[in-house]
Amino acid sequence: MTALLSVQGLTAGYGGMPIIEGVDLDVEENAVAVIIGPNGAGKSxxxxxxxxxxxxxxGTIAMAGRDITGLATAALVPIGISAVxxxxxxxxxLTVAENLDIGTYAAPPRDRARTEANILALFPDLRAKLGQPAGELSGGQRQMVAIGRALMSEPRLLLLDEPTAGLSPAYLEKIFDLILDVRKTGxxxxxxxxxxxxxxxxADRAHVLVNGRNFISGSGAELLANDNVRRSFLGGGEAA
Ligand SMILES: Nc1ncnc2c1ncn2[C@@H]1O[C@H](COP(=O)(O)OP(=O)(O)O)[C@@H](O)[C@H]1O
Ligand SMILES: [Mg+2]
Incomplete structure (x- = not known):
């Protein structure tokens, strides 16, 4: 089966020395794939x-078998990639509704009202906040706005960079549950x-990145059970 996203030998950075080098990563359609690793490893x-x-x-990046290496961000959104x-x-x-609207600019949804209704069904907490400035919301609710905004372009692939950063444990669980709900929508x-x-x-599939390179990959369960991963990246302790 062709992966939805296939990254091969990717070397990239910000103009100086490369930050990531020769990274390989395949993401199967409808999977939850997770990247972990130390601070500064090059995950972002x-x-x-x-x-x-x-x-x-x-290196190369392909989406559903099509080479997209070198395409600009504005061209990637209509192809079905969105990012937070x-x-x-x-x-x-800006209000929550205005934030959601920004998500439509690069790739207008076929039916804006329906897309927004689908997103509010996923994040019902936001319905009462549509007219409120996003800055007044809690951290977890702001994360929902950010994910909702990214979903307004009806992506096939959603890239999320630390969606639970800074959230309380209760909200952290909630955001992970919501991410699984988003996955259920395809x-x-x-x-x-x-x-x-x-x-x-x-995670269906997980990748540890160290020093800008692939370190180890496996299913989420495999990495949770891996002694080396537990010691180095999960703070030791028993398998969860
Ligand atoms: N905009 C940037 N310009 C130059 N260097 C950057 C920029 N963003 C990140 N870096 C550098 O790239 C390296 C990896 O950073 P990052 O990808 O943010 O790591 P991670 O997300 O794993 O913590 C770090 O050394 C960081 O200083
Ligand atoms: Mg980062």
């Missing part, structure tokens, strides 16, 4: 490279996570 750089926000020095960046991912002075998920143990529990 990898996601940004897939979304054409870095300088690519080598790690930080500052909502416009705090969207494939590739996400970077610092909360590695919890992320591996919901």
């Amino acid at each position: 750089t990898l996601l940004k490279s897939i979304f054409a926000l870095t300088k690519i020095a080598g 960046p790690q930080n500052r991912n909502v416009f705090p002075n 969207v494939t998920i590739l996400m970077v996570e610092q909360n590695a143990r919890q992320a591996l529990r919901i």
